[in-house]
Amino acid sequence: MTDEAALNALREAARLSPENLPLRRHLADQLLASGNLSQAETEYQAALGLSPGDHGIAIGLAEALVRQGKNEAALTALDPLLAMPEHPVRAGVLAAQAMLPVNRMAAAHWYRYSVARDPSQADPELAHRLGIGQPSAPPPSSTSPSPIPSGPAGLPAQPPSPAPAAPTQQPSPAPAQQPSLIPTAHSPSVVPAPHAQPQAAGGPYGSADVEPTAEVEHSPVTFADVAGMDTVKEALRMKLLLPTQQPELFAAYGKRAGGGVLLYGPPGAGKTHLARAAAGELGAAFVNVGLADILDMWTGSSERNLRATFAMARRNRPCVLFFDEVDALAARRSDMRQAHSRQIVNQFLAELDGVDEHANEGVLVLAATNAPWYIDAAFRRPGRFDQMVFVPPPDTVARAAMLSLMCRDKPQAKMDFDKVARATEGFVGADLKGLVDRAVEAKLHESIRAGRPIPLATGDLMTAAKTMRPTAVREWLGTARNYVLHANESGAWDELLPWLRDLR
Structure with a gap:
């Protein structure tokens, strides 16, 4: 039987038995080996639908995509594998191939790290295109892990040579640090920190906590410095101020200080000023969290930064923990193409819930956004940002x-x-x-x-x-109108209706 006849027989068998995973995977492998890349891609996609967590199928799909020049799609398929502490070596080599056209430095580091773990996966042609030599395999054991110095732009340096051995021991190297999937055109949602994150012992996947870069402040601003917005100020008083002043009354109803409030409205309406005033009114600590305090180029570091920031707020309670432009950290997971971006959202949700029901007592989590409709609906669940407060333009x-x-x-x-x-x-x-x-x-x-x-x-x-004109209110209300009129089945945006009546 010729190769084409064998493939036709496999195609017919897969058509008659579409749920047969081993058959579909075998057909995809044969199509890939014979150079039928487009058909192989289709069959790998079908097999991945039957077994979404199968690493071998994902790698086969990525290989079919890379060989067709579909590098962005290949990196998307590889992303869950590359997020693993010990990713499959073949996935790292394919990632290097896919990254090469857009980020040669990141591709070189992925290739070095992966081939150092398994020299049998070396690709001399790819190494030549990357302009690097073949790294040797690391020794099989390691007893004294240590951080790896960073190379240019915060990238991990080339895997270190083994450390000197004691006379009675085998050589003990510092393990190579897994490179991160460097943000490029295919991953716009991940913002690298301006400097490399200092790593605890054990590399980027070590268990040691990191020190948060956000700082604890004590705001001199109070509600007396905020004109108007009486409804908003009353909502914040009920969340944090009054439970602290009258704990017995609130305890009788099972209510405690803390919780989450999402402030939304047009740019420049005073959301950040209001958050500082809430902290000053109570005399509470104030932590203003920026994107650079959380997002990091290393896989897993952003989640650790988020955990460390919440831990700092709990140590300084009563505390107002404020996230400005929160839609960058809490965007809808359905809109995200990168697994590590979804992991940040999951970590954020877990921190809002706390390890137990008292974990966030005394911590008021305030968040502000100009685009509340882009925030994942899970954040509006009771116990998280269960109170959405519109900060309107001043009358x-x-x-x-x-x-x-x-x-x-x-x-x-x-x-x-x-x-x-x-x-x-x-x-x-x-x-x-x-x-x-x-x-x-x-x-x-x-x-x-x-x-x-x-x-x-x-x-x-x-x-x-x-000589002046309003900057953004009409534009913002024009955007809001689309959601209020066409995507308001839950009634979440009813509060905006009165503001749209006079909009022409």
Whole structure:
């Protein structure tokens, strides 16, 4: 029987028995070996549907994709395998092939690390294209693991040579550190930290905790420094302030201080300022968590950074733990193409739940976002960010109060803040601050010419207001309208309806 006849027989058998996993995998392997790459890809996909966790099938699929030049799809197929502490060696070599066109340095490190573990997987042609020699196999045992120094851009250095041995021992090398899947065009959701993460003993998969880079602050701002937003402030009082002040009353109803609140609204509406005020009102510690404090290029390090940050907040309770732009850490998992991005979301959810029901008592987790519709629905489950609070653009009364607060430490004549507030419809806090700054700059020029401080007047603010336009409120409401009108089956966005009535 010719090769083509044998393949046709296998195709017919697979057609008659589509659920036969060994048969489908054998057909895919034969198609790959014969160079029928597109058909092999189809059969591997079908086999992977029958057995999603089969490493051999995933590697076969990746090989078919790499040989067709579908490198991005190959890296997506390999991603779950590369996230393993001891990934299959063949997966590492294929990853190097797929990465070569876009990130030669990362490809070289994957190749070195993988082939050092199993020299039989060496590919001289690939090594030549990478411009590297063949690494030798590491000794089979290791008794004293130590961190590996980083190479350029935080990448792991070439696997170290064995450490000197004691006279009575076998040589004991430092194990090669597994390289991370370096962010490239195929993985936009992962942001590398600006420097290499210091590794605990045992490399990036060691069990030692890391020190969080976010810092504990004590905010001087209180709710008295926040104009308007009475509904939002009351929600925060009920979550953290009142349970701390009246613990017996809240305990009678089984309520404790802490929990999660998701603040959302247009850019510049004062969500971060409000979070600082909540901490200052209670006299609680405040931890402002940025993306660089969590995201790391090493697989598994982002999850450890997240765990360490929550642990720090629990040690400093009562504490307000604030995540700005939280949609970058809590995006919908269905939209993610990388397994390690989904693992960050899973870790975040686990930290919100805590190891027991008292784990996060006294920790108020505040999060802010301009795009709440992109956040995974699991975060809105009771016990997590179960309270979504809309931080609206300030109304006329709130704008007047904000202007008064912003001008209180400046030389001023008698001011009509209500008049300025009526002339700044649609302005948010950031816009109003820009307006005051512009008026102050003009007044400074006038004072320098006069040689004495000249008080700020209502006319100065009105002149500045005529030169400015609201930055983002209408655009944000236009985006929100699509979700409120067409994706609001759960009623989550009902609070936005009144704000859309006047939108033209």
